[in-house]
Amino acid sequence: MRSSLECIPCFARQAIDAVRVAVNDEAQRMTVMRRIMGELSLIDFRQPPPVAARTIHRILRSETGVDDPFRGAKERFTAMAMELLPSFEKRIARYADRFAAAVRLAVAGNVIDLGAKGDLTEEEAFDAVGRALDEPVAGDIGALERAVSSASKILYVADNAGELVFDRPLIGMLPAGCVTVAVRGVPVINDATREDAVAAGIPDIAAVIDNGSDAPGTVLEDCGSEFLRAYQNADLVISKGQGNYETLSDEDKNIFFLFKVKCPVVAGHSGLGQGTHAVLRGG
Amino acid sequence: MRSSLECIPCFARQAIDAVRVAVNDEAQRMTVMRRIMGELSLIDFRQPPPVAARTIHRILRSETGVDDPFRGAKERFTAMAMELLPSFEKRIARYADRFAAAVRLAVAGNVIDLGAKGDLTEEEAFDAVGRALDEPVAGDIGALERAVSSASKILYVADNAGELVFDRPLIGMLPAGCVTVAVRGVPVINDATREDAVAAGIPDIAAVIDNGSDAPGTVLEDCGSEFLRAYQNADLVISKGQGNYETLSDEDKNIFFLFKVKCPVVAGHSGLGQGTHAVLRGG
Numbered sequence: 001m002r003s004s005l006e007c008i009p010c011f012a013r014q015a016i017d018a019v020r021v022a023v024n025d026e027a028q029r030m031t032v033m034r035r036i037m038g039e040l041s042l043i044d045f046r047q048p049p050p051v052a053a054r055t056i057h058r059i060l061r062s063e064t065g066v067d068d069p070f071r072g073a074k075e076r077f078t079a080m081a082m083e084l085l086p087s088f089e090k091r092i093a094r095y096a097d098r099f100a101a102a103v104r105l106a107v108a109g110n111v112i113d114l115g116a117k118g119d120l121t122e123e124e125a126f127d128a129v130g131r132a133l134d135e136p137v138a139g140d141i142g143a144l145e146r147a148v149s150s151a152s153k154i155l156y157v158a159d160n161a162g163e164l165v166f167d168r169p170l171i172g173m174l175p176a177g178c179v180t181v182a183v184r185g186v187p188v189i190n191d192a193t194r195e196d197a198v199a200a201g202i203p204d205i206a207a208v209i210d211n212g213s214d215a216p217g218t219v220l221e222d223c224g225s226e227f228l229r230a231y232q233n234a235d236l237v238i239s240k241g242q243g244n245y246e247t248l249s250d251e252d253k254n255i256f257f258l259f260k261v262k263c264p265v266v267a268g269h270s271g272l273g274q275g276t277h278a279v280l281r282g283g
Numbered sequence: 284m285r286s287s288l289e290c291i292p293c294f295a296r297q298a299i300d301a302v303r304v305a306v307n308d309e310a311q312r313m314t315v316m317r318r319i320m321g322e323l324s325l326i327d328f329r330q331p332p333p334v335a336a337r338t339i340h341r342i343l344r345s346e347t348g349v350d351d352p353f354r355g356a357k358e359r360f361t362a363m364a365m366e367l368l369p370s371f372e373k374r375i376a377r378y379a380d381r382f383a384a385a386v387r388l389a390v391a392g393n394v395i396d397l398g399a400k401g402d403l404t405e406e407e408a409f410d411a412v413g414r415a416l417d418e419p420v421a422g423d424i425g426a427l428e429r430a431v432s433s434a435s436k437i438l439y440v441a442d443n444a445g446e447l448v449f450d451r452p453l454i455g456m457l458p459a460g461c462v463t464v465a466v467r468g469v470p471v472i473n474d475a476t477r478e479d480a481v482a483a484g485i486p487d488i489a490a491v492i493d494n495g496s497d498a499p500g501t502v503l504e505d506c507g508s509e510f511l512r513a514y515q516n517a518d519l520v521i522s523k524g525q526g527n528y529e530t531l532s533d534e535d536k537n538i539f540f541l542f543k544v545k546c547p548v549v550a551g552h553s554g555l556g557q558g559t560h561a562v563l564r565g566g
Contacts, residue, residue: 005299005309005316009292016288026288033288034324041321045313 001249003045003052004265011040011049014189015056017118021073022066032063048246049265050217053115057188058214068187070114070161077112077162077190078199080122084129085165091133092169100141101133102169107258107277108132109166110159110241114190115216116262129166138272139279144238144256148174151236156181156206157218157248159241159259160189161196167240172205179206180230185223186214191243217243220251239282242266248282255282284532286328286335287548294323294332297472298339300401304356305349315346331529332548333500336398340471341497351470353397353444360395360445360473361482363405367412368448374416375452383424384416385452390541390560391415392449393442393524397473398499399545412449421555422562427521427539431457434519439464439489440501440531442524442542443472444479450523455488462489463513468506469497474526500526503534522565525549531565538565 015036019029036056043052061067088105095101108129114120148154154174158164158181171179181202184191192200197208212224218239220228231237237255239248245257245266257280261267267274298319302312319339326335344350371388378384391412397403431437437457441447441464454462464485467474475483480491495507501522503511514520520538522531528540528549540563544550550557 005302005312008299008316008320009295012292012295016291019288029288030328033291034326037291037320037326038324041317041324043317043320 001048001246001269003043003047003049004268005045006263006265007049007052008040008043010263011052011056012036013118014053014115015060017114018057018060018069018189019064021069022060022064028064032060035059035063048217048219050215050243050247051219053217053243054188054213054215054219054222057216070190071187073114074161074190074192074196075199076122077125077160078165078196080126081109081112081162081165082200084126085168088129088133088166089169099145099173102173103141103144103258103279104133104135104137104277105129106167106170106240107137107260107279108135109163110258110260112160112162112190113241113260113262114160116242125162132277135277137277137279140281141279143281144279147236147254147256151175152178153234154179154236154238155230155234157237157239157244158183158192158197159244161192161200162190163240164192164196164200164202168200168202168205171202174206180234181206181208182227182230183208183210184214184216185210185212188214188216191216215243215247217247219247245270245280251282253283256280257282284331284529284549284552286326286330286332287551288328289546289548290332290335291323291326293546294335294339295319296401297336297398298343300397301340301343301352301472302347304352305343305347311347315343318342318346331500331502333498333526333530334502336500336526337471337496337498337502337505340499353473354470356397357444357473357475357479358482359405360408360443361448361479363409364392364395364445364448365483367409368451371416371449372452382428382456385456386424386427386541386562387416387418387420387560388412389450389453389523390420390543390562391418392446393541393543395443395445395473396524396543396545397443399525408445415560418560420560420562423564424562426564427562430519430537430539434458435461436517437462437519437521438513438517440520440522440527441466441475441480442527444475444483445473446523447475447479447483447485451483451485451488454485457489463517464489464491465510465513466491466493467497467499468493468495471497471499474499498526498530500530502530528553528563534565536566539563540565
């Protein structure tokens with residue numbers, strides 16, 4: 001999907017969140033932000049939002065020298081999610097439809113998005129995840145379950161650190177040996193990288209690859225060959241989060257998008273209200 | 284007060300609100316927004332926010348050819364406020380301390396700020412104004428009343444169209460013949476101009492001047508000689524709204540700021556929580 005005018009204040013806010021973490025000196029923060037505004041004056045609105053976000057976060061890294069400002073936040077969210085995971089697994093086990101419960105947990109975990117809400121606290125996030133397990137999801141979970149049962153190569157495109165822990169019950173229900181989980185190639189916002197996948201214990205239950213890219217989404221022309229091979233070979237893609245939806249929603253592929261609608265631009269594009277927990281079929 | 288990093292997303296949002304009203308073509312909107320981002324890359328954070336906002340709205344006017352995108356909104360808010368004014372005047376007459384009630388109404392009217400909230404509806408605004416009449420105000424209304432009683436030349440620096448109608452009971456209680464009401468020289472956002480002052484009936488109760496400026500605040504070096512004379516000669520200034528607070532808060536002058544705290548930047552500078560209805564002594 002294309003970027004919108006409304007993405008601009010959001011890009012600026014995201015950049016401020018990152019620059020506040022990465023830089024202590026207010027004058028330097030202002031210099032960095034001025035450079036980012038200059039870059040936004042060149043924005044190509046035909047591209048999805050993660051393309052401009054990628055550029056912004058490249059500037060942030062090069063100007064501040066801080067490669068991973070959200071490393072601490074990612075570790076905190078992952079550690080807290082790991083602590084809570086056993087209780088969520090027990091709750092899922094009590095549902096008649098355990099697959100649907102695991103899907104709802106995976107979608108709910110998408111609230112852990114510091115790109116959409118930079119001041120999100122762990123408490124807010126985990127409260128929201130806990131409540132969401134019993135809330136309805138827009139979309140056809142049965143269709144996803146049928147797609148899973150007839151797939152032989154599933155690519156699970158992860159989104160954020162911490163969220164990835166809540167993907168585990170669903171990943172664990174996918175046919176063994178058929179699943180590859182893809183993370184970002186380079187740290188950007190709180191998107192999960194290999195390090196976060198390892199901390200979430202993903203290598204114990206699935207193959208893990210990275211996409212070789214530093215965009216907070218899946219910009220295919222930017223991805224490495226290992227990811228592109230896995231993507232081409234997959235007969236089912238499960239895509240987590242808004243950034244992956246924004247970049248893959250126009251792809252002709254057997255794909256399901258699992259995400260929480262967190263902004264009016266994605267709400268407009270998807271036709272789903274803001275706040276919706278969605279299981280949306282693409283392709 | 285200086286501008287803050289957090290002003291940037293707000294400037295962008297303000298510009299989007301205006302460009303959506305002024306321009307129908309999405310491609311042209313994007314071109315205008317790119318130019319505005321380019322301008323924000325040059326922002327001087329030492330200046331108060333209305334200085335950058337002035338530049339942005341100059342670009343909007345020159346790029347779109349629309350001099351007053353909020354003319355319609357200003358007329359709607361003024362007309363609705365004029366309809367409601369008699370009932371508010373009756374309510375004020377029932378208070379033991381009518382001066383305090385008039386001050387609370389004037390402060391509450393400051394909610395009508397399309398710069399702070401571009402999608403504010405008339406209903407939301409007037410509900411908020413109605414509720415606020417009985418709510419406490421942070422600050423010393425008694426000190427303002429004493430300052431008024433010992434003043435011989437009062438300059439009342441107005442803020443927004445519609446809000447100006449709710450300033451009328453307070454202006455009407457100021458010593459007759461001592462009051463000049465100042466509005467903006469050029470339309471910017473929904474700030475009141477001479478036209479809005481006339482529609483609000485202000486010339487019937489006070490002298491009206493304009494400040495000759497197109498900033499959404501009072502940038503003294505930008506103001507015309509008539510305004511500057513009135514400002515220098517005034518022994519009391521009553522300043523309405525955030526934009527005037529942002530530009531006059533560092534002035535050495537006998538001044539009271541009446542406004543609603545609508546953003547974290549002004550909250551930080553004033554030490555008052557967001558949402559506070561404030562009567563703040565300056566100088």
